[in-house]
Amino acid sequence: MAALPDLLGDIVENVDGLFLFSPSSSFYERFVEADPDVPVVVVAPENVVDAETYVQLPLEFDNVRDRIRFGVEGAMEHGLVEDGDAVACSVSVFDGDIDSVIRVRVSEGMRSGIFDLFANSRADPSVIRDVFEVAIELGKKGQKGKPVGALFVVGDAGKVMNKSRPLSYNPFEKSHVHVGDPIVNVMLKEFSRLDGAFVISDSGKIVSAYRYLEPSAEGVDIPKGLGARHMSGAAITRDTNATSIVLSESDGLVRAFKGGKMILEIDPEGH
Ligand SMILES: Nc1ncnc2c1ncn2[C@@H]1O[C@H](COP(=O)(O)OP(=O)(O)OP(=O)(O)O)[C@@H](O)[C@H]1O
Numbered sequence: 105m106a107a108l109p110d111l112l113g114d115i116v117e118n119v120d121g122l123f124l125f126s127p128s129s130s131f132y133e134r135f136v137e138a139d140p141d142v143p144v145v146v147v148a149p150e151n152v153v154d155a156e157t158y159v160q161l162p163l164e165f166d167n168v169r170d171r172i173r174f175g176v177e178g179a180m181e182h183g184l185v186e187d188g189d190a191v192a193c194s195v196s197v198f199d200g201d202i203d204s205v206i207r208v209r210v211s212e213g214m215r216s217g218i219f220d221l222f223a224n225s226r227a228d229p230s231v232i233r234d235v236f237e238v239a240i241e242l243g244k245k246g247q248k249g250k251p252v253g254a255l256f257v258v259g260d261a262g263k264v265m266n267k268s269r270p271l272s273y274n275p276f277e278k279s280h281v282h283v284g285d286p287i288v289n290v291m292l293k294e295f296s297r298l299d300g301a302f303v304i305s306d307s308g309k310i311v312s313a314y315r316y317l318e319p320s321a322e323g324v325d326i327p328k329g330l331g332a333r334h335m336s337g338a339a340i341t342r343d344t345n346a347t348s349i350v351l352s353e354s355d356g357l358v359r360a361f362k363g364g365k366m367i368l369e370i371d372p373e374g375h
């Protein structure tokens with residue numbers, strides 16, 4: 105009878121790269137010089153282990169597939185791996201230390217756009233991340249315990265303003281506030297109880313609240329069952345170079361749209 109390491113060793117046999125997701129320093133040290141033929145790529149929110157090849161995670165994606173996709177697509181973008189490569193991804197599925205190895209075949213076809221969404225949107229990556237964080241937090245807590253929906257249109261704000269109209273007075277009219285400021289998070293949560301979309305500039309300035317989006321919905325293909333908030337949020341990203349981040353009041357999920365397509369779906373509760 106074969107020993108388990110022989111049987112399970114196939115998973116890491118002949119890989120072209122080893123991806124360590126948020127490794128501790130001691131874990132990283134053990135692997136970095138283990139096999140000189142297999143480059144080690146660290147994927148983490150911060151490069152605390154001082155890795156030479158590193159892909160920064162904007163969010164700790166609870167969904168392991170999202171996390172791995174982000175790391176692999178980022179590595180493709182940086183030229184660290186290429187079509188046809190096999191890579192071993194070491195991740196933590198449950199809380200704590202790395203507990204799993206997943207073998208992935210790199211291919212152009214697997215690209216979901218998740219890396220692109222953060223790295224190559226019109227808006228700064230940090231602005232996209234900050235808006236995600238607001239949406240996720242809003243999804244976790246709701247407004248006074250009740251589920252709430254919200255629509256954030258980020259980047260290419262001039263064009264977005266041209267393709268929308270006000271539903272009410274704009275509380276951000278003369279202000280110069282940016283996403284990420286703690287006070288702004290409180291304001292965004294407060295105003296999200298009312299209708300319409302928030303429009304945010306490339307640099308994170310809140311341009312307007314209460315915008316009714318009027319994009320053409322032609323050629324927009326999003327999952328059936330999503331309503332007008334999602335449809336208008338998706339469509340505006342085809343008509344402009346904006347990225348939309350939408351919190352659903354009805355199912356509590358946060359979804360991101362770019363180029364008229366849904367790129368990412370996150371459960372704020374981490375289920
Ligand atoms: N074109 C639009 N521009 C801006 N906001 C919109 C637009 N259409 C709908 N909304 C906002 O979305 C809210 C919910 O609409 P609807 O239920 O049709 O969307 P939905 O996609 O099902 O979203 P949810 O999952 O949150 O219910 C509306 O009350 C309105 O505030």
Ligand SMILES: [Mn+2]
Binds near residue numbers: 331332354
């Ligand atoms: Mn609805």
